[in-house]
Amino acid sequence: MPSELKSSLTWIMLDDMVVPLPNGDFDVSMLKEAVEWINGRFETEASSNVTLETVHKIRQTGVTNISSDVPTHSVKALDVSLKTDTELGLQVGREYKASMIWFALHFLSFFDEISNFLKCS
Numbered sequence: 001m002p003s004e005l006k007s008s009l010t011w012i013m014l015d016d017m018v019v020p021l022p023n024g025d026f027d028v029s030m031l032k033e034a035v036e037w038i039n040g041r042f043e044t045e046a047s048s049n050v051t052l053e054t055v056h057k058i059r060q061t062g063v064t065n066i067s068s069d070v071p072t073h074s075v076k077a078l079d080v081s082l083k084t085d086t087e088l089g090l091q092v093g094r095e096y097k098a099s100m101i102w103f104a105l106h107f108l109s110f111f112d113e114i115s116n117f118l119k120c121s
Contacts, residue, residue: 011043011065018049018058026054032061 017031026049035044043064050058050068058066 009042011045012038013045013047014063016048017046018054020049026057028054028057028061031058031063035062 014031014034017028017034019027019030021027031046038044044062045065045067046058046061046063047067047069050066055066055068
């Protein structure tokens with residue numbers, strides 16, 4: 001970027017520039033080259049393939065920030081929706097005159113399933 005150009009840009013993420021090698025090592029030359037090209041004009045952030053094994057080598061490139069998504073790799077996702085079929089609930093309530101009991105039982109069952117899921121995680 002020519003020095004005469006002005007920008008509100010303050011931070012550049014350098015993503016996927018740490019390349020795993022077949023021998024188990026990591027190549028950070030692309031990251032190092034990008035940091036040298038930026039030459040301190042912006043904050044830089046390295047991400048992807050950041051582990052305890054790679055962080056020291058990444059730091060040696062001169063990047064100003066390092067982020068890692070490692071904590072999210074072992075997390076189990078739980079997609080929860082509290083949407084209910086209102087029309088079905090009203091129909092059940094009209095037919096059995098027990099819509100509040102029906103509603104409560106289904107939500108208790110729902111939260112019981114979540115609780116059991118979390119205990120197994």
